Amino acid sequence: MTNRNLYLLAGITVGVLAVLFPHISPRFQLRMVTEIVILSLLVMTWKMMLNEGGLFSFGHAVYFGLGAYASVIAWLNIKGLSFIGGILLGGIVAGFISFFLGAFLVRMSGTYYALLTLAFNQLIWAIVWKWRSVTGGDDGLGRFPKPDLLGISMRDPVNFYYLSLVIVALCMSLCHYFSKTPLGNVVKGIKSNEERSKFIGFNVNASKLIFLTLLGFFAGVSGALYAQFQEFISASSIDLVMSTHVIFMAFIGGVGHFWGPLLGSGIYVYLSEYLSHYTDRWELIFGIVVVILVLLAPQGILGITKKRK
């Protein structure tokens, strides 16, 4: 039971820190932490896709980016669209794309799945990039509304931080709850023994598809939030580099861990911020770090601290 209490304590500590954070830290730190929070939701969906779905996604930026674009385009074109409305819309569009792609991808085995997600990422990125009239292409889209939420201005970084925190925490709890539901259990069963799952009456492809759709939705929510965070969206949020970063973030934190995504995005944001002051080549360093990490700690950083063997 002490393990459980330890987790609870850690969770409460983190929670309290999270709430107090804006009042105890400088502004630019707040900005970075907000980014970390938003990205950790995205990374979590990737991690779940791997951990529970057994699928390695090379093209996760698709859901993130399309969710972002969908919400931005909506905010730009639907007068009076609320903040939450836009976020939801982003999630729904991403979920839709995930469903559409997933219907095709779901029967593929691991390696093919990975390759195909990469290929689709490229395809969709190319389309987004070239369709300037809608997406602004290389220049991207900016200057879209940042609606107030219940009368509270979202332009205030502190407010925005709290909102992100709430949304992300909510989404994460929903995902966590998912594993306790019947469908979550089916997915778990499929991971444990896909063949037997079929023979006891489960439509494995359909179950996986719904799972992927849900994950796509949350990734899209993350994207929409991110768009508001940056007050700008461009094709760089949907390209392979972004997908790569997602994989790296997930991996660095440790794919087997609840806090993995948060830790991973934290390291990523801080590293990119500080390294870019010293060198333009921070991406290179990032890549090398990941390679070394995989060699030394295949389970990510949190994997090292995992005592259970």
Place this chain on the structure above:
Amino acid sequence: METIVIQFLHGLAYGMLLFLVASGLTLVFGMMSVLNIAHVSFYMLGAYLSYTMLKVVDNFWIGLIICPVLVAITGIAMERFILRRVHTAGHVQEFVITFGILFALNEVIKWVWGSENLSVPIPSALSGSLLIMGHIYPAYRLFILFFSLFILALLAFILMKTRLGITVRAMVSDRDMASALGTNTPFVFMLVMGIGSWLAGLAGVIAAPFLGISSGMGLDFLTDCFIVTVTGGLGSLWGAVVASFLIGQLSSFGILFMPRFAIVFGFLLMAVVLVIKPSGLFGEKA
């Protein structure tokens, strides 16, 4: 009519390039069950190295011989020191690390050679054009075509007729059995990796005057390369042959009809193939 022939030849040339790179990828996968995502950076590396080689030696042909070898050495080193150690950790780790290497290699290339586009002149011996069906067709493209065919024939010969080739094929087909029969597995791995990267580097060298050198060249090629590999079936050389031919043609004619979104055609082909046969045209276990 002439346009069709021209486009056909163009597609053939591009298809051959695709094959050179995809064959290495699919061979390595078939043999080692490792999907080496970083493979495409060997292509890039070959191209960039040829640029430097030209600056140093000013002879395309020397570059053609030396650069792929350099790339092969890089590939072998990568296999020996990095891939081999990750193999036991699992597929996920393999994916991540090869991706990391792709990333790092791309960045190194950007670092050493800069991000601007570079151009490599067509070697003077091949800079002329030929008259084909009343159209002027660049001789260099024909060179790409025939040279690649030559390499393909060489590869086929080695695989079919030499002892080494048969060993390689046996190992791709059933690795455990082959090693039980006493083949020197690590050596063959190294060899296959070396040959695969050599092919990719070679493709880079000959592609450079034709397609230009840019920091994004790897990425563009990457997609087509993966589409070829998946459509043809992972591990199947024949699949790679057929698929690169098809994708080459689709790319060439696609640009004619829908220049901005030509990339879609390759995808459609892949999608259709995979729906009918999820393991690709000639792939086995999915």
Place this chain on the structure above:
Amino acid sequence: MAELVEKPRNILELKGIYKDFEGLQVLFDIDLGVQESERHAIIGPNGAGKSTLFNLITGKYHPSRGKIFLKGEDITGANPFKLNRLGMARSFQITNIFQTMTVFENVRNAILSKNKIRYNIFSRLSKMDGINRQTEKVLHEIGLLERKDDIAGELSYGQQRALEIGLAIATNPELILLDEPTAGMSSEETREAVKLIQRVTEGKTLIIVEHDMEVVFSIADRISVIYYGKVLASGLPDEIRNDQKVKDAYLGEERE
């Protein structure tokens, strides 16, 4: 043979089944009928095609030629999950349980499927009392109730085989197919297994592939002998026991 007023319905029918794998012919012109509520054993030497037959019936493979009927409905080429939903379930020769899940979770998976609870993302599993009760009932039947919180992969071989059968019966199928359920068991375990099988297949139709002749003769109402991909003989146990062809081909070779 006495004329019956009403001929018992064949719950499963195979008509003209052929199966080949890339040129290797495994099954030739199989005609087989299994009556409702009967215990039908399929025996034959190794490699005769018994497992292939099983896999064909349960949807893992599709026949090269021929048709399969379940309760009169053509099910040739149907998906395994559809077949399960139509009332057919199987166990596997090589244990095929959910190794990383607990014994309870293993059976619960099947119970959820039986209750058609497949896509629910709202209810909390732990609170679904009906499901949990049904699960425990099956666990009790297969004698694994005390081990319900153990990881399935950690059970003894005999216990895993019991769980294997448990997964097959938990969806409450009308037709149960057991593929060598006593494979690798000691005589003691085999006796227990036979009792279990008889208990859980009460009132249902059972098709069982077996090598152990004692098991076969103690369970089966009818026996079919598969020999090199063909049905050599099919009928009551005594008929089979005394059939010369069978004796020459099989029972003589395989002294159990």
